[in-house]
Amino acid sequence: MTDDRIILGIESSCDDTAAAVVRGRPGAANVLSSVVMGQAELHAAFGGVVPEIAARAHVEKLDIAVERALTEAEVGLNALDAIAVTAGPGLIGGVLSGVMLAKGLAAATGLPLIGVNHLAGHALTPRLTAGLEFPYLLLLVSGGHCQFLVVHGPTEFSRIGGTIDDAPGEAFDKAARLLGLPQPGGPSVEATARAGDPGRFTLPRPLLDRPGCDMSFSGLKTALLRARDSVVAAQGGLHAADQADLAAAFQAAVTDILTEKSRRALDHYAALGPARPAFAVAGGVAANGPIRAALQALCAQGGTEFVAPPLALCTDNGAMIAYAGLERAALGLADDMTLAARPRWPLDEASPAMLGSGRKGAKA
Numbered sequence: 001m002t003d004d005r006i007i008l009g010i011e012s013s014c015d016d017t018a019a020a021v022v023r024g025r026p027g028a029a030n031v032l033s034s035v036v037m038g039q040a041e042l043h044a045a046f047g048g049v050v051p052e053i054a055a056r057a058h059v060e061k062l063d064i065a066v067e068r069a070l071t072e073a074e075v076g077l078n079a080l081d082a083i084a085v086t087a088g089p090g091l092i093g094g095v096l097s098g099v100m101l102a103k104g105l106a107a108a109t110g111l112p113l114i115g116v117n118h119l120a121g122h123a124l125t126p127r128l129t130a131g132l133e134f135p136y137l138l139l140l141v142s143g144g145h146c147q148f149l150v151v152h153g154p155t156e157f158s159r160i161g162g163t164i165d166d167a168p169g170e171a172f173d174k175a176a177r178l179l180g181l182p183q184p185g186g187p188s189v190e191a192t193a194r195a196g197d198p199g200r201f202t203l204p205r206p207l208l209d210r211p212g213c214d215m216s217f218s219g220l221k222t223a224l225l226r227a228r229d230s231v232v233a234a235q236g237g238l239h240a241a242d243q244a245d246l247a248a249a250f251q252a253a254v255t256d257i258l259t260e261k262s263r264r265a266l267d268h269y270a271a272l273g274p275a276r277p278a279f280a281v282a283g284g285v286a287a288n289g290p291i292r293a294a295l296q297a298l299c300a301q302g303g304t305e306f307v308a309p310p311l312a313l314c315t316d317n318g319a320m321i322a323y324a325g326l327e328r329a330a331l332g333l334a335d336d337m338t339l340a341a342r343p344r345w346p347l348d349e350a351s352p353a354m355l356g357s358g359r360k361g362a363k364a
């Protein structure tokens with residue numbers, strides 16, 4: 001097709017150095033390559049992402065990721081139609097590294113430069129993986145973000161609720177730390193919880209008693225700390241079975257909060273009268289099996305289509321940035337050398353800023 005485009009996407013806003021090539025048009029695109037170089041081992045000793053270490057690692061790895069992505073896609077720079085890059089929100093050193101590389105490539109090749117909002121990358125992924133049509137309801141749940149968005153179009157999002165403190169991924173990471181499990185916490189808590197009894201400990205479900213779609217996760221972490229300390233005080237340590245039961249109780253509480261608030265968000269979205277109601281999840285926490293299953297069951301009850309991208313496209317990657325760039329290119333949108341790296345960049349600029357401070361700095 002003549003309106004197909006080939007876009008390179010570059011992502012470096014947190015602790016993954018990623019590049020990918022996507023080809024196609026809005027709602028009908030394929031991932032030709034997707035290279036993600038994680039940094040978990042660099043940050044392991046610190047119990048969280050250290051921004052300076054992350055930025056240095058991005059500088060070292062970005063061009064390797066881009067070269068690999070082009071090689072795996074079997075396309076040269078001359079075959080590209082544009083270069084898309086995450087321009088925020090995120091850890092500023094990392095975002096800057098990506099934006100500078102993209103500017104260099106654009107200057108050298110003469111290709112259009114497209115700055116992409118990282119959150120738009122996650123939010124548009126269901127169109128890349130499932131060709132989902134606008135509008136749809138999206139739950140974006142990651143290490144730095146948690147919000148319900150109605151996605152009206154490639155650049156049009158309205159936020160109808162979100163976390164007032166921690167993001168769920170951040171809460172999973174803290175829970176892992178409390179239980180002595182490795183980072184990133186989500187996958188290790190999920191794996192440990194498989195052997196656990198979610199009923200042995202009762203953890204709170206904050207804000208479920210209040211109307212609306214806002215959520216809170218910081219009290220849950222404190223409750224987990226107390227439950228852990230009471231076990232340690234009673235028996236002098238934490239056995240594998242205790243770890244598993246605590247992990248299962250924590251995961252069950254997060255699942256309940258996300259499911260109940262999703263039910264309310266779906267009611268809100270249904271009031272807009274979408275022709276074919278659809279609910280999508282995106283972001284790293286959307287990789288969680290029990291959370292996906294609970295949201296799928298919720299949608300099945302109400303006859304709503306449910307879309308959860310494959311796990312590798314839930315967590316940070318370059319393909320979502322390339323695809324979001326493709327959507328912008330199709331609208332004729334492009335940036336120039338004044339493109340700025342932004343630590344904060346809310347998707348819905350009209351909604352009031354959220355409180356709290358996440359893994360990637362202040363909530364966008």
Ligand code: KG4
Nearest residue numbers: 142143144169184185186284285288315316
């Ligand atoms: O989207 P993402 O890769 O980066 C951000 O933009 O934040 O999300 C990373 C977050 C981490 O906090 C990680 O613990 C969480 O997603 N995560 C999970 C799972 N896999 C990753 N949380 C729960 N269950 C998982 N299986």
Ligand code: ZN
Nearest residue numbers: 122142283316
């Ligand atoms: Zn992300």
